[in-house]
Amino acid sequence: xxxxxxxxxxxxxxxxxxxxxxxxxxxxxxxxxxxxxxxxxxxxxxxxxxxxxxxxxxxxxxxxxxxxxxxxxxxxxxxxxxxxxxxxxxxxxxxxxxxxxxxxxxxxxxxxxxxxxxxxxxxxxxxxxxxxxxxxxxxxxxxxxxxxxxxxxxxxxxxxxxxxxxxxxxxxxxxxxxxxxxxxxxxxxxxxxxxxxxxxxxxxxxxxxxxxxxxxxxxxxxxxxxxxxxxxxxxxxxxxxxxxxxxxxxxxxxxxxxxxxxxxxxxxxxxxxxxxxxxxxxxxxxxxxxxxxxxxxxxxxxxxxxxxxxxxxxxxxxxxxxxxxxxxxxxxxxxxxxxxxxxxxxxxxxxxxxxxxxxxxxxxxxxxxxxxxxxxxxxxxxxxxxxxxxxxxxxxxxxxxxxxxxxxxxxxxxxxxxxxxxxxxxxxxxxxxxxxxxxxxxxxxxxxxxxxxxxxxxxxxxxxxxxxxxxxxxxxxxxxxxxxxxxxxxxxxx
Numbered sequence: 001x002x003x004x005x006x007x008x009x010x011x012x013x014x015x016x017x018x019x020x021x022x023x024x025x026x027x028x029x030x031x032x033x034x035x036x037x038x039x040x041x042x043x044x045x046x047x048x049x050x051x052x053x054x055x056x057x058x059x060x061x062x063x064x065x066x067x068x069x070x071x072x073x074x075x076x077x078x079x080x081x082x083x084x085x086x087x088x089x090x091x092x093x094x095x096x097x098x099x100x101x102x103x104x105x106x107x108x109x110x111x112x113x114x115x116x117x118x119x120x121x122x123x124x125x126x127x128x129x130x131x132x133x134x135x136x137x138x139x140x141x142x143x144x145x146x147x148x149x150x151x152x153x154x155x156x157x158x159x160x161x162x163x164x165x166x167x168x169x170x171x172x173x174x175x176x177x178x179x180x181x182x183x184x185x186x187x188x189x190x191x192x193x194x195x196x197x198x199x200x201x202x203x204x205x206x207x208x209x210x211x212x213x214x215x216x217x218x219x220x221x222x223x224x225x226x227x228x229x230x231x232x233x234x235x236x237x238x239x240x241x242x243x244x245x246x247x248x249x250x251x252x253x254x255x256x257x258x259x260x261x262x263x264x265x266x267x268x269x270x271x272x273x274x275x276x277x278x279x280x281x282x283x284x285x286x287x288x289x290x291x292x293x294x295x296x297x298x299x300x301x302x303x304x305x306x307x308x309x310x311x312x313x314x315x316x317x318x319x320x321x322x323x324x325x326x327x328x329x330x331x332x333x334x335x336x337x338x339x340x341x342x343x344x345x346x347x348x349x350x351x352x353x354x355x356x357x358x359x360x361x362x363x364x365x366x367x368x369x370x371x372x373x374x375x376x377x378x379x380x381x382x383x384x385x386x387x388x389x390x391x392x393x394x395x396x397x398x399x400x401x402x403x404x405x406x407x408x409x410x411x412x413x414x415x416x417x418x419x420x421x422x423x424x425x426x427x428x429x430x431x432x433x434x435x436x437x438x439x440x441x442x443x444x445x446x447x448x449x450x451x452x453x454x455x456x457x458x459x460x461x462x463x464x465x466x467x468x469x470x471x472x473x474x475x476x477x478x479x480x481x482x483x484x485x486x487x488x489x490x491x492x493x494x
Contacts, residue, residue, distance in 0.1 A: 002057045002075040005036075005050055007067050016068045016274070019061050021183060023047070028056045029079060036074065039067075040274075046402055048073070055079055063181050064201055176202040184212045191273050193217050196224075275366055286429040289345065294424045295473050296460040299481040300445055305455055307487040321440070322360070322414045323385035328483035329412055329435055330356050330376050330384070331493040336476040338468040340409050342430040350467055358384075359408035359428060360391055361415075366398035370428050372408040416440060422458045432467040435480065436460035457484070 007017070017039040024036045035047040036056075054076030061067050176198055184190050184200045189212060193200035203220060205212035272280060286292075301321075308319055333340040333356050341352045358376035362369055371391040376384055394400050411428045416439035425434050438458035445454035459481055463473045483490045 002077045003052065003054065004072045005052075005074045005076065007039075007048075007060075007069055007071050007073045016066050018066050018274075019063050021063060022059060024056050024074075026056050026058055030054065030056060030076070046399070050074070050076070052076065053079070063183070064199065177204070178202060180204065182210045182212050189214045189217055194273065195270050196221055279367060282429060283426050286426050290343075290427050290429060291465045292427050292462050293465045293470065293473070294460060294462045295470060295477055296422055296458060297477060297481055298456055298458050299484050300447075300454045301440055301457045301484050302454045303486055304484045305440075317382070319381070319385055320388075321437070322412070323381065323388050324487070325414075325435075325437055325480070325484065326358060326360070326373075326376070326388060326412050327381045327384055328480045328487075328490055329410070330358065330379075331483070331490055332476050332479045333410060334377065334493065335479060336468075336472055338472055339433040339463060339476050341432045341464075341467050342409070343432065343464055343466045353409040355409070357407045357409045359411035359431070360388055361411060361413035361428075361434075362391065362395040363418075364395045364398035369395070369398065369400065369405065370408060370411055371395065371400050371404045372406065374407060411435070413437070416457065422460045425460065425462050427462050427464060432464040433473070433476075434462045435477075436462070459484075 020038040020040050022037050024030055024034075030036060030050050031053045032051065033049040036050045037048050039046055039048055055078070057075040057077040059074050060072045067073065180202050182201050182203060182205050184205075190200050192214070193203075198220075200212050200217055203212050203216050204210055205216050207213045207216075304321070304324060308321070308324060311317075311319055337352050338350070340356055341350050343349075344351055355375055356377040358373045359370040360373065362371060371394065373379070373384065373387045373391065376387075379387065391400075391404065394404065408428060408431060410431055411434040413423075413425055413434055414437045415423050415425075416437050419439055421438040421441075423436055423438075425436055427434050436459065438460070440455050440457050442453050443456045444451055445456060446452070447454065459477055461473055461477045
């Protein structure tokens with residue numbers, strides 16, 4: 001009897017995810033905690049492992065399809081059972097469940113698992129990478145197994161000629177084929193295509209195994225623009241070219257009293273993707289629920305930069321400004337724990353968190369995200385630096401594990417990397433405060449009664465006025481500022 005692997009809740013209220021790529025196919029044998037599919041939620045791209053072993057009987061959806069939490073992701077049969085390698089169909093797993101005997105209804109044994117009552121086998125509590133309950137060995141995958149970048153090419157038979165490699169230079173852009181399901185290199189490429197009204201997977205990509213690259217989408221957009229320009233040029237017919245692509249049926253023109261000019265600007269609507277919708281709802285909720293206030297001050301960071309140079313010379317290691325200020329902020333939260341809190345509006349209570357889970361605002365290809373360094377109050381400067389560095393590497397792709405986007409209690413935002421001095425930032429709900437760092441610039445500064453050129457930055461603190469008043473916020477900010485101006489003073493707190 002097949003067992004259904006149910007799509008679990010991905011956390012942070014995320015209830016749906018798009019299938020990016022299947023890592024297995026019907027007939028493949030899998031082991032516990034083996035990644036079987038890549039899913040794109042509103043916040044990240046994750047690999048989902050199977051919580052039990054078996055042979056893949058059917059898949060619950062096709063690449064590009066959106067599944068909701070609680071849907072059947074895949075059905076697995078016991079090892080040795082006959083498996084029909086049917087094509088992927090969203091209702092395949094549902095049909096299998098409907099044919100199951102009524103005497104053994106499925107029950108939820110673990111998150112993401114539904115098993116019959118009479119089933120008793122070893123299973124994993126893992127539903128996401130890194131949440132496994134024990135070590136496992138990966139099953140050797142066949143050479144033709146699919147990956148995020150398409151199906152691997154099979155080995156050539158002895159004596160068979162080897163096909164020439166695909167050219168590196170992008171070929172002329174292909175027409176859209178509704179039946180085609182090419183792999184796409186990244187979520188941002190799929191988003192660019194969606195914003196222009198077509199599905200990137202319907203292109204024939206120039207990458208390995210027909211992988212659709214960003215250059216393919218951009219080349220296709222240029223072709224559409226060229227066709228549009230040709231259609232609107234002098235003497236051109238009013239009918240669109242036969243190969244013009246339109247995502248939606250074009251409505252009939254509406255007469256207008258406004259004068260028509262060749263240079264008249266037209267509005268363009270850009271639909272939000274899942275991440276954009278989630279971010280918009282999050283920002284709106286923060287502004288709606290949190291009565292925030294902001295305090296700021298200019299700080300002489302010359303001493304910080306000098307201390308960083310000495311630290312790097314003494315250790316032979318590199319330390320960034322973000323890591324140093326993060327360590328000062330954690331020390332400041334130990335003195336002012338109200339800023340490491342959240343407000344429970346239902347009970348009118350302030351929840352003072354026992355641990356500092358430090359969020360680091362990061363601009364990623366998927367937009368603004370806030371990955372979290374958990375337990376930052378128990379980390380040394382070196383380990384905190386390494387943790388922030390790991391999050392920065394993940395930010396390059398935006399593919400954070402879901403746990404990295406959950407549980408933050410305080411956020412640090414170094415928007416100085418964007419070239420600005422300050423910002424009245426929106427607090428990351430449900431946190432109570434956010435500390436911002438502006439750019440480092442040389443300015444005239446009075447030192448011991450004399451004018452000097454110093455490196456100055458601006459610190460900004462946005463805080464929930466329900467949690468603390470301005471005096472508490474100012475005390476925290478001046479403490480962090482003092483650490484920046486005289487880094488040696490924080491040694492007493494470490």
